[in-house]
Amino acid sequence: MSRQSGILVQNAQQVVLVCNNGEKYLTRKAMQDLAVLHDASLVIGRNGLIESLLTYADRVVLSVCFFLGLVDAHTHPVWVGDRVHEFAMKLAGASYMEIHNAGGGIHFTVEHTRKASEEELFECLKKRLQRMIRAGSTLVECKSGYGLNLETETKMLRVIDRARRELDIDISSTYCGGHSIPKGKTVEETVHDITNTQLPKLKQLMLKGEVHIDNIDVFCEKGVFDLESTSTILQAGKEMGLHINFHGDELHPMKAGELGAKLKALAISHLEEVSDDGINDMAIAKSSAVLLPTTAYILRLKSPRARDMLEAGVIVALGSDFNPNAYCFSMPMIMHMACVNMKMSMSEALAAATINAAYSLGRSQTHGSLEVGKRGDLIIINSPRWEHLIYQFGAHQELIQCVIVRGKVAYENKNCLGYY
Ligand SMILES: N=CN[C@@H](CCC(=O)O)C(=O)O
Numbered sequence: 001m002s003r004q005s006g007i008l009v010q011n012a013q014q015v016v017l018v019c020n021n022g023e024k025y026l027t028r029k030a031m032q033d034l035a036v037l038h039d040a041s042l043v044i045g046r047n048g049l050i051e052s053l054l055t056y057a058d059r060v061v062l063s064v065c066f067f068l069g070l071v072d073a074h075t076h077p078v079w080v081g082d083r084v085h086e087f088a089m090k091l092a093g094a095s096y097m098e099i100h101n102a103g104g105g106i107h108f109t110v111e112h113t114r115k116a117s118e119e120e121l122f123e124c125l126k127k128r129l130q131r132m133i134r135a136g137s138t139l140v141e142c143k144s145g146y147g148l149n150l151e152t153e154t155k156m157l158r159v160i161d162r163a164r165r166e167l168d169i170d171i172s173s174t175y176c177g178g179h180s181i182p183k184g185k186t187v188e189e190t191v192h193d194i195t196n197t198q199l200p201k202l203k204q205l206m207l208k209g210e211v212h213i214d215n216i217d218v219f220c221e222k223g224v225f226d227l228e229s230t231s232t233i234l235q236a237g238k239e240m241g242l243h244i245n246f247h248g249d250e251l252h253p254m255k256a257g258e259l260g261a262k263l264k265a266l267a268i269s270h271l272e273e274v275s276d277d278g279i280n281d282m283a284i285a286k287s288s289a290v291l292l293p294t295t296a297y298i299l300r301l302k303s304p305r306a307r308d309m310l311e312a313g314v315i316v317a318l319g320s321d322f323n324p325n326a327y328c329f330s331m332p333m334i335m336h337m338a339c340v341n342m343k344m345s346m347s348e349a350l351a352a353a354t355i356n357a358a359y360s361l362g363r364s365q366t367h368g369s370l371e372v373g374k375r376g377d378l379i380i381i382n383s384p385r386w387e388h389l390i391y392q393f394g395a396h397q398e399l400i401q402c403v404i405v406r407g408k409v410a411y412e413n414k415n416c417l418g419y420y
Pocket residue numbers: 076105106109219247250295321323324325326
């Protein structure tokens with residue numbers, strides 16, 4: 001399938017473009033009506049960008065679909081020390097915050113991640129990103145946040161940066177030094193450390209080109225960072241040129257939707273407890289809602305009000321939330337869960353896992369749809385209809401034949417059985 005100018009991917013029954021008019025995001029009705037070509041091929045140039053999309057009605061068409069690569073808008077993939085023992089505790093009735101307040105949860109992962117070497121963390125991240133590629137993700141947001149001090153947060157960000165340079169996947173990097181209050185510290189001390197020590201040092205490293213950071217994140221939650229401390233940290237990050245992309249309104253109503261809209265956040269994640277005002281403010285400010293179906297599922301919470309957000313015109317995106325609490329790499333499974341538990345349609349879920357997820361990371365000019373001039377990131381699935389990737393829960397290994405990132409084969413599944 002190679003040709004001199006780049007690669008030609010030929011003769012698909014369907015090519016799912018998602019949108020084709022340079023849209024930066026989709027809302028409301030536009031999420032129902034995605035752009036799909038029939039009996040088509042596409043050419044990716046040597047520069048890794050899409051050169052042309054062609055329809056060949058007269059050729060023999062293969063019973064495969066080409067999809068643009070999926071975008072995972074929220075992950076915590078850099079850590080060591082799994083928490084399978086905590087999964088057992090939660091199954092026996094313990095809540096997320098009970099485990100956290102008893103010194104487990106994020107604290108457990110921080111303890112192990114601080115002790116890990118950079119090489120060890122990179123090896124873990126590499127395997128996890130490879131598993132994400134196998135499930136069709138080609139752009140992934142990756143957070144730090146299991147260091148909570150300058151040394152380990154910087155170590156995590158360097159590991160993410162190395163993955164960006166060495167692996168066939170695109171990454172949006174998030175500084176999440178405000179993920180929790182470190183043991184033995186107060187909220188005030190932590191905010192001071194982040195704004196006076198960590199962020200200034202990271203700014204220097206960014207200027208020297210030693211780390212690259214795209215977004216700033218804080219866990220805005222009762223017993224973690226309140227609204228005021230969240231706002232202080234996010235504004236300090238914004239002044240450094242970072243996109244605001246934070247955790248809010250997850251376990252308790254915090255007015256995080258309202259705060260995010262006021263600060264012009266690009267993204268607010270979770271939102272299980274968002275208020276009506278928060279939804280309206282987010283729609284007006286174009287602050288996207290990154291919904292994470294695994295959180296409500298694993299913690300047995302109520303699901304975020306996706307329908308209310310969609311009807312209000314909020315830009316809804318999806319993420320796996322991969323972390324030691326929610327061990328899921330698969331955006332096809334996330335889309336299925338969004339459809340069943342959050343009442344989204346398959347078209348809405350796909351728009352949320354592509355163009356809108358790219359918007360939440362400030363990347364929708366280059367990612368999130370198959371359009372001439374955008375990244376040549378796509379997946380080839382062995383099925384005549386694209387909906388099978390969502391419909392067949394957990395079957396993505398048997399459906400995804402190939403994942404192409406920037407015009408290069410990043411994964412090929414020779415044993416793929418197909419959609420039967
Ligand atoms: N809620 C805060 N952060 C993560 C969980 C992190 C952890 O438990 O290690 C989340 O998005 O679900």
